[in-house]
Amino acid sequence: MTVIFSKKCEYGLQAILYLAANDNSDVVKSEEISHILNIPKEFISKILQSLTESGLVYSKKGKSGGFALAKAPNKIRLIDIVTAIDGMSMFNNCVLGFPHCSPDHPCPLHEQWGELRTKAYNMLTDETLDQLKEKTLKKIGHLKN
Amino acid sequence: MTVIFSKKCEYGLQAILYLAANDNSDVVKSEEISHILNIPKEFISKILQSLTESGLVYSKKGKSGGFALAKAPNKIRLIDIVTAIDGMSMFNNCVLGFPHCSPDHPCPLHEQWGELRTKAYNMLTDETLDQLKEKTLKKIGHLKN
DNA sequence: CTTTAATCAGACAATAAAATCCGATTATAA
DNA sequence: TTATAATCGGATTTTATTGTCTGATTAAAG
Ligand code: SF4
Ligand code: SF4
Numbered sequence: 001m002t003v004i005f006s007k008k009c010e011y012g013l014q015a016i017l018y019l020a021a022n023d024n025s026d027v028v029k030s031e032e033i034s035h036i037l038n039i040p041k042e043f044i045s046k047i048l049q050s051l052t053e054s055g056l057v058y059s060k061k062g063k064s065g066g067f068a069l070a071k072a073p074n075k076i077r078l079i080d081i082v083t084a085i086d087g088m089s090m091f092n093n094c095v096l097g098f099p100h101c102s103p104d105h106p107c108p109l110h111e112q113w114g115e116l117r118t119k120a121y122n123m124l125t126d127e128t129l130d131q132l133k134e135k136t137l138k139k140i141g142h143l144k145n
Numbered sequence: 146m147t148v149i150f151s152k153k154c155e156y157g158l159q160a161i162l163y164l165a166a167n168d169n170s171d172v173v174k175s176e177e178i179s180h181i182l183n184i185p186k187e188f189i190s191k192i193l194q195s196l197t198e199s200g201l202v203y204s205k206k207g208k209s210g211g212f213a214l215a216k217a218p219n220k221i222r223l224i225d226i227v228t229a230i231d232g233m234s235m236f237n238n239c240v241l242g243f244p245h246c247s248p249d250h251p252c253p254l255h256e257q258w259g260e261l262r263t264k265a266y267n268m269l270t271d272e273t274l275d276q277l278k279e280k281t282l283k284k285i286g287h288l289k290n
Numbered sequence: 291c292t293t294t295a296a297t298c299a300g301a302c303a304a305t306a307a308a309a310t311c312c313g314a315t316t317a318t319a320a
Numbered sequence: 321t322t323a324t325a326a327t328c329g330g331a332t333t334t335t336a337t338t339g340t341c342t343g344a345t346t347a348a349a350g
Contacts, residue, residue: 003234003235003238003239004149004235007338007339014242017253029296038244040338040340042341059298060297061298061346062295062297062345063296063347064295064348065346065347065348095148095150095155096155097158097159099183106283107280108162108277108281108284115264116268119264123258135253139243139250139251152309153307174325174326176326185308185309185310186310187310188309190327191328191329194327204327204328205317206326206328207315207317207327208324210317210318211326211327212327
């Protein structure tokens with residue numbers, strides 16, 4: 001079971017955070033991302049390709065090619081990646097899987113879930129990538145070991 | 146993508162809520178649950194079978210057989226169903242899929258996610274099935290239409 | 291200009307989740 | 321006692337997700 005996001009999305013988020021943390025360097029090759037984050041090389045490559053189409057990532061071909069953010073880190077939020085990969089369905093659908101969700105026909109968890117959904121959205125929206133950089137570096141430092 | 150729970154788990158939760166709402170009647174046959182909740186008959190049957198093994202559901206074989214709660218509705222909480230079907234991994238794992246989660250090596254969303262996780266747990270734990278009955282009946286009433 | 295090292299693109303394979311099918315079994319009711 | 325209607329249990333199919341392979345393409349560097 002996934003926690004909330006698909007593996008694709010989790011990997012995408014991790015990779016984007018890594019790119020933001022390496023903002024100084026030109027481009028990062030997929031092999032490096034694969035190695036550090038423990039993601040199959042071809043898989044993360046594929047995911048970053050799709051994020052390139054979405055305009056979030058810049059990719060450079062040929063020797064000394066790789067990936068980088070397409071925009072300034074203060075212009076990107078985690079929600080952008082989620083939207084591009086998993087879409088917004090988790091913010092519209094019911095935790096219990098009931099159809100026709102609306103305040104008129106609330107399910108037994110309506111209130112609690114509505115609040116959680118909003119907070120989850122804020123969690124992904126409040127900060128931009130540059131604001132997350134410090135914390136990302138700390139976490140990634142421990143992964144290397 | 147699933148919101149949080151697998152389809153199996155969503156269906157299980159819905160069915161359990163339905164059984165609790167029909168607490169008066171003896172047993173409910175899988176065909177009825179299937180029809181009302183729009184779940185493949187054989188699928189919900191299988192799920193309720195597994196919940197029977199877990200001791201949450203009582204099943205009666207033969208003609209006029211069906212399913213019912215194995216315990217009093219005030220002894221069952223939604224978390225019990227989640228635990229039985231999806232397990233507790235969502236309450237231990239990282240939203241971002243990072244390994245080795247611990248407060249010492251927090252990921253960038255540590256604080257927010259930790260809070261959400263707790264609230265999600267409470268949402269499934271605070272109320273027992275009998276306390277949810279009223280709201281369930283209201284929701285199911287609208288499904289029938 | 292040629293070699294090389296990388297992405298790109300898209301087909302392909304493996305695994306997991308969701309749904310279906312069916313024969314065996316069981317218990318009720320006629 | 322017999323026919324019936326339901327679950328049980330397991331095999332099977334289908335579909336979605338995850339992961340892998342490979343050849344073409346691209347751009348830098350010698
Ligand atoms: S209103 Fe109720 S049914 Fe709809 S998503 Fe919220 S909790 Fe689920
Ligand atoms: S501590 Fe950080 S890494 Fe671990 S689950 Fe919480 S948010 Fe994720």
